[in-house]
Amino acid sequence: MSGVYARTIFPWLLELSVGGERFARERAKALRSAYGEVLEVGFGTGLNLPHYPRGVTRLVALDPEQMLPAKVSKRISAVSFPVERVRQTGERLPFAANRFDCVVTTLTLCTVADPVRVLREIRRVLRPGGTYLFLEHGRGTKPRVARLQDWLNLPWKYSGVARGCNINRPIDSLIVQSGLRIASLERYVLGRPRILTEMYRGFATS
Ligand SMILES: C[S@@+](CC[C@H](N)C(=O)[O-])C[C@H]1O[C@@H](n2cnc3c(N)ncnc32)[C@H](O)[C@@H]1O
Numbered sequence: 001m002s003g004v005y006a007r008t009i010f011p012w013l014l015e016l017s018v019g020g021e022r023f024a025r026e027r028a029k030a031l032r033s034a035y036g037e038v039l040e041v042g043f044g045t046g047l048n049l050p051h052y053p054r055g056v057t058r059l060v061a062l063d064p065e066q067m068l069p070a071k072v073s074k075r076i077s078a079v080s081f082p083v084e085r086v087r088q089t090g091e092r093l094p095f096a097a098n099r100f101d102c103v104v105t106t107l108t109l110c111t112v113a114d115p116v117r118v119l120r121e122i123r124r125v126l127r128p129g130g131t132y133l134f135l136e137h138g139r140g141t142k143p144r145v146a147r148l149q150d151w152l153n154l155p156w157k158y159s160g161v162a163r164g165c166n167i168n169r170p171i172d173s174l175i176v177q178s179g180l181r182i183a184s185l186e187r188y189v190l191g192r193p194r195i196l197t198e199m200y201r202g203f204a205t206s
Contacts, residue, residue: 011067030135036101041090042108046075090118119178126206138171140198171200180204
């Protein structure tokens with residue numbers, strides 16, 4: 001993906017598609033038990049920032065891209081905890097083991113190149129008893145939806161609009177494969193089109 005597209009068009013598409021009220025409610029629900037030192041993998045444009053609860057003491061915000069710098073700085077200055085930005089992919093996290101109380105991903109496991117590797121890294125950097133909180137979209141429960149997702153995944157992924165987003169990843173199985181233990185999982189459909197809105201929300205422990 002070209003740098004110009006990544007820095008200009010994609011961030012605005014992101015704001016329009018997942019920056020509204022509907023996703024704000026989803027973000028708040030997914031993040032309500034975040035606390036302590038938190039790592040967010042795939043920070044994007046900081047849309048989760050207003051939804052972190054009081055118990056969060058510090059956020060490390062990791063993303064390979066730095067998008068909409070002015071908007072993101074404004075969002076960062078509006079929260080009460082310090083935010084450190086790290087420009088890096090999640091497949092190799094530059095942190096010691098057992099460091100974070102919580103790790104968060106929202107709408108990110110669809111896009112990373114190697115989701116199981118990212119999840120293994122998340123497990124490594126979570127302190128024992130720490131929590132991985134997730135809000136993701138992925139593979140549908142109904143076979144006919146999953147089949148349609150399989151057919152449309154490649155055209156969607158390489159369409160230019162989606163910037164590498166996969167619509168058919170079985171998020172729960174990927175989490176389990178990484179060795180994390182799912183403690184809570186909600187599966188639901190968040191509007192239409194269903195191939196893009198099969199949701200997975202919950203948390204897992206190391
Ligand atoms: C669809 S956006 C979601 C952004 C944000 N999490 C949100 O909920 O609005 C996916 C994000 O994942 C980031 N990303 C892509 N590949 C990644 C990787 N390998 N590791 C970490 N983040 C990655 C992208 O730069 C982008 O910010």
